[in-house]
Amino acid sequence: MLEFWYSERCNRQLKLIIIIIAVCIVIYIASTVTKLGSIFVGISLAIGMLMHVLREFRLKLSPENPYAEGFRALTMAIPIVAVISLIG
Template sequence: MLDFWYSPRCSREIKLVSSIAVCIGIYLCSTVVELPALWVGLSLMLGMLTHVLYSVYLKLAPASAYRNTLHNGIYIFQLFALFGLAYILPEQHKWILWLQCLGFDLIGLFLVSIYSNRAKRHDQLDE
């Protein structure tokens, strides 16, 4: 998924629709039970950390010995982090809370990656 998200094939429209779909999913899940703010913050930070790690991965030379290890490590980190969150969530409506954690994780990734790759604005005031 990350390879596609950071590729030129993933247009701005796809990123916008993905962000909206995830927000709608979070909203629908929150109508059943609301995720506490601590878990929202942790999930957002996981998404942001994933972006930072993937940015480091993209900056490594293709022949680097650490590139493949980091690529696999990012996915393993995400897997363990999300399952760790699922393990410590409250028992009642656990799967809905976990879906919200996953959604906020994706929102954290989406926001940071979209902002970092946005088109730079030029000042028009230099007349």
């Protein structure tokens, strides 16, 4: 799914529509369970934006770049750390 998301077939308008619908659904579902704290929402959005920026940088780097392996490791480790920290 990420390959489609970052491919040329998925244009900006389609990405914006999908993101808006997904965020609205998640916020609605979460608000039915419990009231969301501002800090929790801010941290979750920051983690999502960080993941997106790191993935964009990783895709722009050539495989020969010395930082390419580091960005690959970050994009694999940050989601795991984020889920653990949000559960905690």
